[in-house]
């Protein structure tokens with residue numbers, strides 16, 4: 041929505057302005073990053089601003105925006121239209137030329153971008169794992185019978201319930217600071233958050249234990265940052281592409297392919313996580329897990345597969361193959377039981 045523009049939260053000071061260069065003539069003299077105004081989103085946008093300054097000498101400004109996803113904090117995200125809510129308004133700013141790029145936690149980026157937008161770069165992945173945060177208990181396994189755990193992520197709910205059906209898992213929304221405050225107020229015995237977000241905000245000391253992916257498989261794209269631009273911004277795309285970390289790019293491609301093949305909605309209790317393995321580190325190993333939406337205690341369908349992957353086509357094929365095995369092994373029945381998206 042055009043009316044969402046709130047403020048220029050940061051004006052890049054004093055850096056050199058881009059000179060007109062015939063080959064790159066469509067690069068703007070000041071590059072504007074559209075960003076949500078949560079502390080994490082601002083940190084991520086500032087991180088990219090600094091990177092663009094260092095690598096290209098660009099003059100970069102931030103355009104802060106409040107998205108629908110930020111406004112609707114009282115209902116589970118999966119019930120109000122999904123992760124796209126965090127991305128849509130930023131895309132409108134790109135469409136209207138008020139900003140040139142948007143920085144996203146890749147985890148929040150829908151599997152299919154709208155026509156006319158592309159991911160120009162994916163930066164090297166931070167810690168992709170989930171983190172256990174609790175004042176009293178060192179891990180989920182140490183919780184007493186019936187203890188209360190906070191998370192609204194269906195992916196986290198089904199994995200916690202599969203391991204500890206006795207736990208009382210309660211919704212927890214809001215940005216990272218809000219979630220930590222609710223924990224500190226005593227509303228939960230512990231909560232699960234992405235390690236990457238806590239580390240980025242200097243809150244690593246809140247992490248009681250990092251959760252092994254074996255126990256809590258991460259979401260597709262977790263811990264990676266993506267930079268979105270309009271597809272017609274070719275000069276910008278070419279420059280940004282050089283920031284991409286190839287191992288991250290291929291891993292998240294495979295993960296997102298799993299999600300896309302399964303319908304790509306965040307109302308789906310799906311985890312997908314790819315890692316490089318093998319003596320030469322050239323084997324991409326991916327695991328995917330799908331839980332039951334209405335009966336979280338039900339066993340998860342779990343599938344994994346490895347392949348030598350060298351390009352995005354190979355990564356996509358690996359992800360699709362895992363998704364199809366998942367469907368054939370009981371996943372289809374779970375998807376059929378999903379509530380219709382609202």
Ligand SMILES: NCc1[nH]cc(CCC(=O)O)c1CC(=O)O
Nearest residue numbers: 145147233234236237262263264
């Ligand atoms: N769902 C919100 C969200 N989107 C990205 C992160 C963390 C950073 C990341 O995964 O890159 C978080 C917080 C969380 O899940 O705890």
